[in-house]
Amino acid sequence: MAQVAVIGGGPGGVSCAIWLKRLGLEPVLYERGHIGGQLHDISLPIPDLPGEPLITARELIERLKHHLKTWEIPVFEGQEVIAYRDDQILVLKSGQEVYYPHIAYAPGLRIRELDIPGREWITQQSTSEILNMNTDLPILIVGGGDRAFEAAIRLAQAKRPVILIHRRDHFRARPDFQAKVQQLHIPIYVHTHLQSIESVPGALIAHVEQNGHDLSFPVSVVMVRIGMEPDIQPGLCPLPISDVVPLWPRAHVRCLGDAVSPVPFRSIVSAYASGMMAAKELVMNLRHHA
Structure with missing residues (x-):
């Protein structure tokens, strides 16, 4: 029975993994953090x-x-996979190497970053961690989508002072x-760009530009929620995404x-649905090449 490494526990x-097991294969799930993936960032x-x-x-x-436990699918949390070699060897960050003829790679997304002076002061903490x-001082949130507004709502409901800034005057949220943001009277600055962050004793100073005018806010935390991007590791997907997606037999990925x-x-x-399709495609390809 063919084993398949599933990388990513979102x-x-x-x-x-569930569909692979149901269809008669033996999935093994690797997750560098905890099962749930981006679900850990959803608070509402x-x-x-x-x-x-x-x-x-x-x-x-x-x-x-x-569900994973019910189906007796092996799960390795805290195990980061860093590469998949041409000889079908999966390489873990710990140095361990394991043979798998195929891998299903579900990398999820990461927060898009801002390349500005002082970017090292942008928090990597979740909303739940900031609540503690x-x-x-206010918490500055940069962005106009669901993630930015959700964080602002959660913090404001917990009586934390919040400021939202967005580069446009309309929002994707x-x-x-x-x-809800309007109901909570959360201040919003539109046409506003974060230019740099400065650390001073007891605070951060966020320097912004709004319609040609320079403004500065003393804040406790700067959260950037300007969208997400694929969190794909080059060692796992050496081909462009458009090439990898439909090509189980050639790339084994x-x-x-x-x-x-x-x-x-x-x-x-x-x-x-994407997980189901990947599992069924692999089974069909294995049968076709048997």
């Missing part, structure tokens, strides 16, 4: 998962873990998020999930 990777209830109205991300993570901080989905169609549901 919804797409978990879905792929999930409103659009069919059959699960307003389930929380934490509840969904626990159900994914339970005690500060009277869901209408209900926009309405199949990328799946949000990292290879068009931006407007990224969702938990599409990640589930």
Whole structure:
């Protein structure tokens, strides 16, 4: 029975592992962090998962873990995969090497970064971690999409002072998020660009430009939520994404999930579907080449 390494423990990777097991293969799941992937960054209830109205991300993570355990799928959390060699050897950051004839790669997304002076002061902490901080200074959030607005809402509801800045005067965030931000009276600066960050005793100074005018804010934390980008490691996907996606037999690698989905169609549901498609494609290809 063929073994397949599934790399990435978000919804797409978990879905792929479950479908591989159901279709008669032996998946082994590797996750560099914890099962759930980007679900760990979602703090508000999930409103659009069919059959699960307003389930929380934490509840969904626990159900994914339970599903993997029910199907007896081996899971290695905290195991980062750094390369997949031409001899079909999977290389772990620990130095361990394991043979797998195929890998299903569900890398997910990472936060897009700003290349500005003082970028080292941009926090890598999650909203939940920032909630544990005690500060009277505002938390500056950069962005106009769901992630930026969700973070602002969560922090404001916890009575933390928040400032939102966005380079445009219209937002990509869901209408209900926009309405909630207005209801909470969160200050929003539009046509505003973060230029640099300066560290001073007891604070950060965020230097911004708004319509040709320079402004500065003393803040406690700078959060950048300007969108996501594929978190693909070159050692795992040596070919361009467009070449890798449909080519199990040639590359022995199949990328799946949000990292290879068009931006407007990224969702938990599409990640589930992508995992199913990757599993079924592999099984069909194995049968065809048997």
